[in-house]
Amino acid sequence: MIVPVRRLAALCVLGAVLTGCGTEHTSAPEPDRPAKSPAASRPPTLAPGPAGLAPVFKSGARGGGKTVALTFDADMTADQGPRAAGGERFDNPALLATLRRLKVPSTVFMTGRWAEEYPAQARAIGTDPLFEVANHSYSHYAFTSRCYGLPTVAPGKMRADVERAFAAFKKAGITNAMPYFRFPGGCYDRAALRAVGRAGVTAVQWDVVSGDAFATDSDAVADEVLRGVKPGSVVVMHCTRSAAPATERAIRKVVPELRERGYRFVRVSELIGTAGR
Template identity: 30%
Template sequence: MICSGNSAAARRARRAGAPLLAAVTLTVLAGCSTLTGVVSPAEAREGTKQDAERLQPVDCRTDKCVALTFDGGPSEPTPKLLDLLRREKVPATFFLQGKGHTDTYPDTVRRMADEGHEIANHTWSHEDLTALTPDQIRDETAPVQEDVRKITGHYPTLIRPPGGATNDRVSDVLKKLGLSQILWSVTAKDYRTTDTALIKKRVLAQTERDGIILLHERYAGTIPAVPDIITELRHRGYTFVTVPHLLAPATPQPGTVYRP
């Protein structure tokens, strides 16, 4: 269940210039609590006065940027994806799962970091965080933080709540852990199909400027779709960046929910 207030009305309100963060209250899907404040990449960038020198040669305030993200790894196929991204010179953001992943493929995590990808948290066992107590939320996130720190020397600063399920209680806990929440605007639902052509079609149909694309490299149809996705989006004038670069020169704020 995606409990992020991703309604057509909410999107229209943001595009129409609705007041930011504190003034925006979105009511999420049935069964979830109220979530206060969702920030788009454009809104995040508008909220900073920093100059753009450090963004050169890509400044997402003027360039058409898109972020390619992968959930639920690392896994056995991940090195094949890393080979592809290195060949295409595409940075990605990896939201890593713990159990059976960061504890099983540490060399792959190290390679991700060494090759310039953003390493982020996707919880230890993919539980719905909105169904957990604050202590349980910490228990789901802290082990991945520690795994990544031990492997790369750095704690992740981003998290993707499983299923996009979040609320104010989750946000409060993640703020204390120093984690910003990153949702998405494009999904191929590749966990439901092995049809590479369909995955490609879904991604290309949904992608717009500032898009955050959600894929899972461990499913058989996904990695074969990535080369054509990269080629076509570049043909359309898009530049691939990591999620932090998409938000820059703003810095993602702990606890805040970001979604195009």
Template identity: 75%
Template sequence: MIASVRRVISVCTLGAALAACGTVEAPGGGRTAVPSTPARHPAAPPTLAAGPAGLTPVFASGSRTRGKTVALTFDADMTADQGPRAAEGERFDNPQLIATLRALKVPATVFMTGRWAEEYPVQARGIGRDPLFEVANHSYSHYAFTADCYGLPTLDEDRMRADVDRAFKAFRRAGVRNAKPYFRFPGGCYDRRALRALSGSGVTAVQWDVVGGDAFATDADAVARQVLEGVRPGSVVVLHCTRSAAPTTERAIRTVVPELRRQGYRFVKVSELIGASAGTS
């Protein structure tokens, strides 16, 4: 281009000029219009439609007839009042488990409490930004949404929605991008009142159909057997990502993963199972 040119040369149509063009400095001091790159937004994660009377939908397993898929899920539990125990050295994380999942190239969904993300922000951010994983909501406090739930403190109904929202905020502060709109009730305990309290929040409640039995377990082989005996096509397996409360999980995974692959199973995230159930994948 000749250096003395001082006019704007448009490469966009006139009707789109304001919306889709930018300008750059041309040689000689002029301005040359260039097309802007359209912003790319990730597709919204699949969710289920609300249940009767608008209640929060609940998902427990995927299709039994659309291939041998299985979702491993891990609850990263830490209650709002366990900070002093963490300060004294108790470990509520399990970095070796995450490392093993990465080494085995196993997609997984981590249901994380907001308090866990606050205690381990570097790990939360690493999990949240790794395309192998997805982060979902396990409440902020890990307090129960019903009475008589494994001895957990109980939230009042008017605090339930706020506790879920607070967890999402804790994820963002930790640097977790695009946490999924999935929620797992602490202890898996819920009732109609809890589903009503979360109505309109946009979350899909995620339960499971296979209990790994790793909580407070000391026998990794027994945990592995329980998972392998329970898995069916479309299964959601619940396990834990907390060293102090589930010390055998990583060893069990090293048995479970190769055996399920030998049986022809493909590991997926919860979002894929929900997407298939919702007809979006």
């Protein structure tokens, strides 16, 4: 994901583009606890759609209680290695530290290329019970022909791209990645859903766009989230320092305010697990 919110609204697409994953003390209400499930149980998914299309999840039930899932896209494209070698940071340790300090269960949609670039951070996220890791493709190339100028994955290679990301997670030490997939840019069509459906994943979109992509005003980002959140919302944000520098500061405003409103933070798996109940 990554697209400024104004452009996104103008195009009527909940999407985004390229590159997406310390601290000052603030008091907060009782922290949220990630829901526990038996170790042997499988992560919750939605039933496949007709003709094997991957199911698409956008938000939880509105009447299911005041829960909200913050999600963070750890974006890095397959060809951005030279930029990382030159000093550009596609990670955001301060954001992850703040989420830990505030004890916010979260879902990180990670590209395989990001896991390769930052294996220690990827492993730390994947082994922290506060977080869960899900798939954001290997290359962050688009799965449709028109998606904010992103390079595209050939139709015959879409499933392989998803599976390559899962393989990169395992190599980094993430052994429990969720069977969820977020399309780069949020762009998909029936052919893309059919391709990723063969990988056995549930596609996860969102219903609240934070507008943190390339934003520098953290208050504006926080206000965008606070205006949009409803019970069961999935919020899309980013954990890439270079492309979303205001996100960590925005989180420091969003989390206590939503808790004050009675919201409980959950991971995407909890929302999916209660869908339809």
